[in-house]
Amino acid sequence: MAHHNDDVAYDPLPLTNDDAPSHTLYNAPPSPDPRLSSFHTPQMVPSELGDDSSIPQGAAQPRFLGAALYDGPGSPALRDSFASSQHTLPSSEYNSSVYALNEPSGLGRYDGGSYHDDPRDSYYAEHGVPMNVMSSGSRNMEEKRAVYAPPKAKSRRRLMIFGLIACIILIILAVIIPVYFFILRPSSSTKDSQNDTSTSSGDHTSKTSSASAAQPTASAVAVTGGDGTLITMEDGTTFTYKNPFGGTWYWDENDPFNNGAKAQSWTPGLNETFQYGIDKIRGVNLGGWLNTEPFISPALYEKYLNNPTPAVDEWTLCQAMTADTASGGINQLETHYKTFITEQDFAQVAGAGLNFVRIPIGYWAIEVRDNEPFLPKVSWTYFLKAIKWARKYGIRINLDLHALPGSQNGWNHSGRLGTIGFLSGPMGYANAQRSLDYIRIIAEFISQPQYKDVVAIFGIVNEPQGSFMGQDNLAKFYYQAYQIIRNAGGTGAGNGPYVSIHDAFFQRSSWNSYFPNADRMTIDSHPYLCFNDQSSNPMSSYATTPCSAWGAIVNASSASFGLTNAGEFSNAVTDCGLYLNGVNLGTRYEGTYTQGNYPRTGDCTPWTDWQNYTPATKAAIKQFALASMDALQDYFFWTWKIGNSSVSGKVETPAWSYQLGLENGWMPTDPREAIGTCGNTNPWSPPLTPAQTGGAGAGNIPANAVANLAWPPASLSTGGPVSALPSYTPTGTIVTLPPPTFTSTSGKSAINAGSGWANNGDTTPMNVPIQGCTYPDPWVDPNSAVPPTCAAASRRAFVTPAPSS
Template identity: 75%
Template sequence: MASNDKPNVAYDPLPLTGDDQPTTSLYNAPPSPDPRLSSFHTPQMNPTELGADPSIPVGAAQPRFLGSTALYDGPAMRESFASSQHTIPNSEYTSSVYALNDPSAPGRFEGSYRDDPRGSYYTGDQNVPMSPVGAAGGRTLEEKRTAYAPPRAKSRRKIMILAVVAALILLLLAVVIPVYFFVVRPNNNESSNASTSSDSSASKSNHATATSSASTPSATPVTGRDGSEITMEDGTKFTYRNSFGGYWYYDENDPFNNGARAQAWSPALNETFRYGTDKMRGVNLGGWLNTEPFISPALYEKYLNNPTPAVDEWTLSEAMRADTAGGGINQLEDHYKTFITEKDFAEIAGAGLNFIRIPIGFWIIEVRDEEPFLPKVSWTYFLKAIKWARKYGLRINLDLHALPGSQNGWNHSGRLGTTGFLNGPMGYANAQRSLDYIRILAEFISQPQYKDVVTIFGIINEPQGSVMGQDALARFYLEAYNIIRTAGGTGEGNGPYVSIHDGFFPRTDWTNTFPNADRITLDSHPYLCFNGQSSAPISTYATTPCTSWGGAVNNSMASFGLTNAGEFSNAVTDCGLFLNGVNLGTRYEGTYIGVWPRMGSCSTWTDWQNYDAATKRAIRQFALASMDALQDYFFWTWKIGNSSRTGKVETPAWSYQLGLENGWMPTDPRDATGACGNSNPWSPPLRAWQTGGAGAGIPASVSSNLAWPPATISMGGAVTTLPTYTPTGPIPTLPVPTFPSSVTVNAGSGWANAADSQGVFVPIPTCTYLDPWVDPSTAPPPVCAAGTRREAIPDPLFTPAPQA
């Protein structure tokens, strides 16, 4: 590996064989697991082969990571999530690990990536190796910032200087004040007192501005480096550990100060993050504010013996509400308080990571009708997340993980079952409601107090594109994009990057969909573990991420623009408690729905307490290859909770924290640089308009072709025949944080753009509506007079490019 002490020292090439045996070539990776297997029988594309599963409602979609739920012709789900051998042409996600980079079938892959500097199977522009992860010039250039001192607490010398200045000011006032009262004021007795301006968006409901009339300097340290002591809100103390030159900063009298830096090589929050050049090395806080059974299994294990076991947050909330003796629905807030704390944010910065992706459900804003979710409470903890991220120099990718009606029918969308977003009779109404939630969140995070911390907004997590169709999804994306730009404005620093998920379509399908869009990034979630299973050891996967993902990411960076992997993990099998869903078994052990040959016992993969040194090295190598191939990434996830039955983590391949503690995750993510070879990398920077620079904006012709709403909704029919809401409801503006009365600070109003004053979508009193979560095959109610549509969101104005 390159030395930290010497500039521009090339990394030693990594042996890509995945074992400790000598090899004749550093680039001769072993074959993918069990190459003798050439096909699988996977009945997912034909649901009638699966048989009934009593844990899934009739007519419901299959659990997360299964194949397409569409029962009509169209593109199938990509196999990184699907279990089918049916593929989408030209997608890097459509092959299983048994046929990676098969030279006999290059069309199965997006691009023709080969990580071999000695030659290539293909020639021409399509042979594009992946981009480097490290900044140009090596670590030494990245760490030069350590020479700059962080903000420091006031020293005695500074206090003395301030005292002298104050004395001079008092002396000056002693002269000026008499002159004013005895000379100036008598000649100007008609002057009026100045008044402070009121908040221009005072008409919004539930908003507040935290201010006070006095400020008392605090003796509490406001910054610190490696080894400093941190006291949390509950009085618990821990030692901040950061060997990468990072430092925390928090002044209770200046709570919006952005002086913290996660690491020496990561820009401080008050500096510009150069997307496409500075790397997003991130981790998810999955299962915290939006629960999932395999991440926090103890919450779900408590209700396994119920007549209706908890399988998603909907049924978990119902079970908790009925369990008054056990704490009721407030058990969820107990989870928020304890599952993730300030210490986790400090540890994430100390692990060399600079970004956090935080999944939330729409109930962070409100619930309607009979939705059982705990409303609004998780917002209190998202505000804490902003505070802690600011303190440790971390940036946030806000991920809207669950939408009304469900965007994919999987348990993490809030309710396991069917897809009711942009699908079925309530598909349009649910989309209207979702756009409002996007608008409310965008208005909050675009405020100057928060925009430098929450810098990316993932507007939908994993929509089932094959169900709703790419055209309808693209129209929704463009409408959401315009709403976000209306909230914060255009240009660098004005509101967040807009992150759109690929909808399980190949990345190439999104090229030129939104040309000249201001700060947009394409999100993909590559996984290997939900395909055909193999008992081959983890060491045989040493370069699988490189050959599977590297070239496609590189091509997307060049053609689409900023590309990120919002999720990936160390899992190469589907072993783990509740990973596929509650009580659904595993493919690996042959207990999952359908016909799956048993590969062996999952204990080989889940018994992390007995991993030997070679296994840990192999997992680490796989993690490094994944990081290098994906370039800008967010590992899923930071923490996995213990099972209440076994008292330990049962899905170790998914916990970054557990890997750090036990030696199979890199203590320095920069070690990934060069893990895939990087023979001919894509060269930053991104185009100017892709980073908020001057540009013409999305062409009018594109906006016209993707006008909102779509003419028809999948399984629903013409939009004009479907239930629709009217934009006349009061806006549930998100509350801002509060501070002690001794602190004078403007926390904002919760609404960045006062001119954006139209109401939110609500039911028309005279119209009939179906349950937002109704089965999509249900017939729509009789046509009702449509409500007033929200005025079309105009394309944001862009600063014209300078003329040559």
């Protein structure tokens, strides 16, 4: 059984029996330390992970096998938990004018605890003035008709002259109007969209751009609409857009960078400023789409389960697909991209009241090297579709770089299950150099004016295992990436996306001193309750657990670090589910987990047999979801969709699917329902500081802090001095990501989709192998001996490009 050091005290989780007196407690599992950002098993180093003999060939520790955090004598003292911070605030989204529609005092339409936007409701019945109807038989009308006699007849000659003049005018208008709408107006619109300015618009800042204004251009088809409108997708199929929250879609092939869409009435449109800290991120992940995972898309992996080398991660999946030429080879992966997430999913996300999607993507969207078997570049094509669909429905994107060369955590979602070769081992520094190049390439693309309002957040590394590489070395990498992203966005604060850094399973508070005054940086944590000791207590006993476990931590981090987001969380309180821990690795709950010694707690069937959930069970899951949303405040549920098993024909991990929960009644149809679930105890009061949101002081990181973040690090914890490790040199041709292509139907010149590179002054070459040098495999075991390296004189470290003027 996983355990913690005896000198750390843990309170029991507040799990109450709904059928017993309020003071009665179940025998609950140990409460997760309220200081933790995530909860994992206690292994800290590879040697503690035990024998790999029980793992399929090519596999190692699974996705969620992490270190128990903050154990040992140096860990800080336990502090009490507090509930969440949601409460009514001045100028907050909860009492702003968007709810009352700026109506005068006493005439507001926010009554009875609900929001009304129907002009037919009682408000208008009480305050409206009915129009007088004037029929054709009206006495007043008859009197007027009697007063005015018909005009005198005109001569034939004068009528002919006037007729000729009218014809000439009509001909002129017939020429001018099409020229304006189809040539002049779209051209001006595109130009303005790239040179916009900001003006105040209510609670949000509206970017005054004709391209961004939600005005339809002259087109043969509708370019905008709301609830109930018919959408035709690329393949010709149609669906009805359902959005009861006042959201509007916008798409015009002649104006593809128009940001006129709005996800919901209360969410700022893409042509408005999203006020982080005030406007809430209510998001969901599109996990398992462009970066596959066995438990999200089990059918992909089940097909090759009986191979000599079973598919356990995307590496082995690509190898198996490539060999399976009869089924289409590796192109099967593109079929998954085409079908797993479509435009309709984005429309449903907006209709579910959500305003953000977090999209995991692997580095192979850019390129692969040597013998890496991943399908290169194709996933980028589908990320471009994601940008298009998100723009159409007013949704913002958090692009998350989920897999780095060598693996940042050794889990299956990093591309290859096994060991950690990023900032660890003989190739640890070279893999970090290569990763920085990929971050730079992505940052240059998404910082272009055509994309910057849609791709609003860039998560630079997903779940790095900080205990392997060390927090200081990881912080240096983070700072180097931060500088690269800010350089890609151009000079001056406020340019480019928010930079999202994962807490690396350290306390969030431990990151406060590293990047003070950083320009728009957010810290990401993944709080899960299900990967530690298991409990058979019912779902209802977890009603307020998220509030006590996470609420106070989020409040403290928001006040000290700044924008704090939960990049992943789920409804799972046990680790039940097909492949959740990895292919053929079992579960803790049933005592079959091959990576630890867990006693059997019970049968997983009641937790996964969602088709037989009772109304009480669904209500308990929904309560847990609401408490999680309220406690985490700015969040991305993991994940939107779970695919069916090819064996059972159904979803086998229901606690992880937002879409399934909506369809079956255990997820809220309106996420605002979560507000106040935790009681609003010990709240954090927005807004964020100007420096944290790109305003005054942003980017002015103190010199002493910068000095501690010098790159590269002197030494790696596994691998030794960086000066003795293999490295790349910046002499390669820059790789740029291709933009989408659009076909204008208006007959005007080609649409400018950008070059893929925002900062033309950023010309530093890419890091590539030094000619004549021999390198170990980038995925080499980090405990391998360091090979002889090329002469130090030929080695060059990565240099941050100087900002362009």
